[in-house]
Amino acid sequence: MxxxxxxxxxxxxxxxxxxxxxxxxxxxxxxxxxxxxxxxxxxxxxxxxEPDRAVVDLAATAEADNATAATERLAEDAATLRDALDDENLSVESVATTSYSVFQRVDNGTTTYVARQSFAVTTTDTSEAGAVVDTAVANGAAEIDGVAFTVSxxxxxxxxxxxxxxxxxxxxxxxxxxxxxxxxxxxxxxxxxxxxxxxxxxxxxxxxxxxxxxxxxxxxxxxxxxxxxxxx
The missing domain is CATH 3.30.110.170 (Protein of unknown function (DUF541), domain 1)
Structure with a gap:
């Protein structure tokens, strides 16, 4: 049974x-x-x-009275930012765009066009995360959204x-x-x-x-x- x-x-x-x-x-x-x-x-x-990568999330913005001017200014700011991060002391492995937007902001009847581009900046030297933040802020980054530590x-x-x-x-x-x-x-x-x-x-x-x-x-x-x- x-x-x-x-x-x-x-x-x-x-x-x-x-x-x-x-x-x-x-x-x-x-x-x-x-x-x-x-x-x-x-x-x-x-x-x-222990992590071997630090990722800094940041964004640059530009404003103008029309969308074309806003995007052109943002392109200039982004180029300046990328050039500043291209420093061997920062050990930046990549600067990747994570989002891009253009929108209108209306204040007291005045329309302003805002262009925004966000980046993920990865450094292979985790001790340089703070230096990456400082360099980005000094060269056009309007927002620092945080730092994440990870591995390859x-x-x-x-x-x-x-x-x-x-x-x-x-x-x-x-x-x-x-x-x-x-x-x-x-x-x-x-x-x-x-x-x-x-x-x-x-x-x-x-x-x-x-x-x-x-x-x-x-x-x-x-x-x-x-x-x-x-x-x-």
């Missing part, structure tokens, strides 16, 4: 090496019958690292691999606990799937003349693993 083994759920929080904490929300299920039993768990691994794409992939390793280790521990609690012996891995890794950019506000201290960033990954299992 077949037996149905009750599903067991377990949630665990574990220390994932010395670089960060990972939390695992687990769903363990044991299925008995004519088919072999399985245990399925999901786990999340998280690692942290290559470094992010390395960190994600470490996070997956941590998640897999945690999944095994949790699967063994689920199997033990349901009277099963854990076998080999039957299937594995991974979720999208996530990276967390640490934001810091910045004023001209201030030093912006880098902060660690975190990268996480999730796995879902199904193990074969058999009755003890």
């Amino acid at each position: 077949n037996r149905k083994l009750a599903a067991a759920a377990l949630t665990g929080i574990v220390l994932l090496s010395t670089v960060g904490l990972g939390s695992a929300a687990l769903l363990g299920s044991a299925q008995a019958g004519n088919q072999s039993s399985t245990v399925t768990v999901s786990a999340t691994g998280t690692v942290t690292a 794409d290559e470094r992010r992939q390395d960190l994600r691999a470490d996070a997956i390793d941590a998640a897999v280790d945690d999944a095994r521990v949790q699967a063994e606990a689920v199997a033990d609690s349901t009277g099963l012996a854990l076998g080999e891995v039957r299937s594995v799937s991974t979720g999208d890794g996530s990276g967390f950019l640490v934001e810091r506000a910045a004023d001209a003349g201030t030093t912006v201290e880098p902060s660690p960033v975190s990268v996480s990954a999730t796995v879902e693993i199904t193990y074969n299992a058999s009755a003890d």
